[in-house]
Amino acid sequence: MLLSLVHLALAALALTQQVDTTVSVQQGQRLVVDAYGGDIDVKTWARNAVRVEADAGSRTHVEVVTSAGAVRVRTEGHRGPPSAVDLRITVPVWMGLDMSGVYTDVTVNGVKGPVNVETVQGEVDVTGGAGLVSLRSVEGAVTLKGAKGRIDVHSVNDDVRVSGSSGEIVAESVNGEIVLERVDATSLEATTVNGDVGYDGPIRSGGRYELSSHNGDVTMAVTEQTSASVTVSTFSGEFESAIPVTLRETRKGKRFSFTLGAGSAQVSLESFQGTVRLVRPGAATTSE
Amino acid sequence: MSDQWTDRLSEYLDGELPPDRRAELEAHLRHCVACGAVLADLKRIVTRAQGLEDRAPERDLWPGVAARIGAAAPGSRRARPSGAPRRRWSFSLPQLAAAGIALMALSGGAAWLLRPLGRVPLASQPSPAATRWEARQLPGQGDGGVLAVAARPRGERSYDAAVADLERVLEAGRGRLDTATVRVIVRNLATIDSAIAQAQRAVAADSANLYLNSHLAETMRRKLELLRQAATLVSSVS
Numbered sequence: 160m161l162l163s164l165v166h167l168a169l170a171a172l173a174l175t176q177q178v179d180t181t182v183s184v185q186q187g188q189r190l191v192v193d194a195y196g197g198d199i200d201v202k203t204w205a206r207n208a209v210r211v212e213a214d215a216g217s218r219t220h221v222e223v224v225t226s227a228g229a230v231r232v233r234t235e236g237h238r239g240p241p242s243a244v245d246l247r248i249t250v251p252v253w254m255g256l257d258m259s260g261v262y263t264d265v266t267v268n269g270v271k272g273p274v275n276v277e278t279v280q281g282e283v284d285v286t287g288g289a290g291l292v293s294l295r296s297v298e299g300a301v302t303l304k305g306a307k308g309r310i311d312v313h314s315v316n317d318d319v320r321v322s323g324s325s326g327e328i329v330a331e332s333v334n335g336e337i338v339l340e341r342v343d344a345t346s347l348e349a350t351t352v353n354g355d356v357g358y359d360g361p362i363r364s365g366g367r368y369e370l371s372s373h374n375g376d377v378t379m380a381v382t383e384q385t386s387a388s389v390t391v392s393t394f395s396g397e398f399e400s401a402i403p404v405t406l407r408e409t410r411k412g413k414r415f416s417f418t419l420g421a422g423s424a425q426v427s428l429e430s431f432q433g434t435v436r437l438v439r440p441g442a443a444t445t446s447e
Numbered sequence: 448m449s450d451q452w453t454d455r456l457s458e459y460l461d462g463e464l465p466p467d468r469r470a471e472l473e474a475h476l477r478h479c480v481a482c483g484a485v486l487a488d489l490k491r492i493v494t495r496a497q498g499l500e501d502r503a504p505e506r507d508l509w510p511g512v513a514a515r516i517g518a519a520a521p522g523s524r525r526a527r528p529s530g531a532p533r534r535r536w537s538f539s540l541p542q543l544a545a546a547g548i549a550l551m552a553l554s555g556g557a558a559w560l561l562r563p564l565g566r567v568p569l570a571s572q573p574s575p576a577a578t579r580w581e582a583r584q585l586p587g588q589g590d591g592g593v594l595a596v597a598a599r600p601r602g603e604r605s606y607d608a609a610v611a612d613l614e615r616v617l618e619a620g621r622g623r624l625d626t627a628t629v630r631v632i633v634r635n636l637a638t639i640d641s642a643i644a645q646a647q648r649a650v651a652a653d654s655a656n657l658y659l660n661s662h663l664a665e666t667m668r669r670k671l672e673l674l675r676q677a678a679t680l681v682s683s684v685s
Binding site: 261262298315316333334350352353367374390416422425427429432 | 635649657673680
């Protein structure tokens with residue numbers, strides 16, 4: 160009996176491919192990961208090296224290839240699509256990341272380079288990133304914290320949340336909320352069809368801020384010190400403001416404009432049939 | 448808001464106003480929030496137009512799309528004689544309202560259709576569809592914004608055709624996608640279709656409303672974008 164169990168355990172070990180590969184990298188190289196299913200978990204360390212750890216099944220091969228421009232990690236099935244593999248990858252903080260998967264959750268923590276993530280059935284959760292940060296999921300939520308640069312965050316069927324980040328931001332969903340809190344955007348486009356949109360952060364002089372939803376509410380935090388030309392548009396929705404505003408002109412179809420302070424930023428708030436709100440800081444978004 | 452000034456906003460954006468008129472307009476903009484809002488709308492339309500991608504088409508989709516939108520063959524699309532003037536975006540105010548629809552729905556759709564499957568888009572020139580879109584004003588109608596209605600049929604036909612192309616790609620390949628993913632795509636398309644139908648009814652009741660027109664166009668663009676994304680998924684698993 161004991162012998163049989165030992166044999167079974169040895170057979171199981173033989174079926175599992177243990178991957179633990181470390182390769183040296185130089186500034187300018189990127190990490191490119193092409194996975195099919197499972198988690199991709201990226202962390203950083205102080206070494207100029209990339210470590211890839213995985214437990215792959217017998218039908219799946221994890222390939223790590225280094226070239227002048229990139230370290231490429233790929234999961235590949237011996238026959239047919241690869242099975243789900245959890246990849247644990249450690250990279251230098253400066254390294255740019257380019258990762259894609261199908262049934263793949265992606266978590267990134269601590270990088271200070273560009274990040275590009277695309278997944279279909281999976282969540283994306285990134286902390287860090289600088290330069291071009293592009294995160295996309297079809298079915299999962301997209302969460303970004305502490306990024307700086309050109310930020311492009313999309314989900315089709317879930318929420319998009321950005322916090323503690325700055326730069327030019329484009330955030331889109333179809334069936335999901337868009338929540339931007341403690342965000343310092345120099346320009347912002349945040350749109351969804353069926354969900355609320357909220358922005359809580361400074362409104363910069365010369366900045367452009369466009370928030371829109373079809374079915375949801377649109378909320379922006381302002382103070383008496385805010386300087387912005389604001390246009391509010393709605394078809395059948397309402398408008399509420401926590402600070403007094405003087406409407407300079409109204410136009411057909413519930414479209415009206417007003418100025419806060421010197422009007423140095425351009426703000427467009429649109430909801431086809433939801434409520435457009437100006438609120439005090441801290442009240443624009445609801446954290447989960 | 449004054450027609451005297453709104454009629455000049457396009458020239459102002461193009462930098463074509465004489466210095467004295469430019470200074471007068473800028474003085475007017477400092478205290479006219481409404482004109483400022485219109486200017487912001489126009490900038491948004493122009494910015495989006497300029498941001499449209501001009502990329503090599505997918506071989507299987509391009510011929511039909513090109514024929515419908517009257518674009519040149521792929522190889523000739525990038526060619527521009529040296530010294531040829533840059534594309535200008537000069538429209539009257541109502542033309543811009545219509546251009547917003549055409550650029551965001553028709554060209555936006557074409558741009559997405561033509562976008563290769565690569566991940567990093569490169570901003571370039573406006574798409575051929577944008578170049579060839581022509582605003583035509585209905586006889587006897589002034590700057591009332593109703594031009595959008597006159598310009599829509601051609602744009603709508605092209606839009607419908609682009610949607611149909613992508614739906615065919617999706618239908619042909621849906622067996623290759625996970626059923627859960629197909630359900631999500633179908634559900635989200637239904638959400639967008641519902642929003643489009645509501646916006647269309649609103650525009651029908653108030654065709655001169657710039658917000659409703661641009662909202663409709665934006666929602667239509669979202670549908671094309673989602674269809675294209677789904678078609679890309681189909682291609683990626685082929």
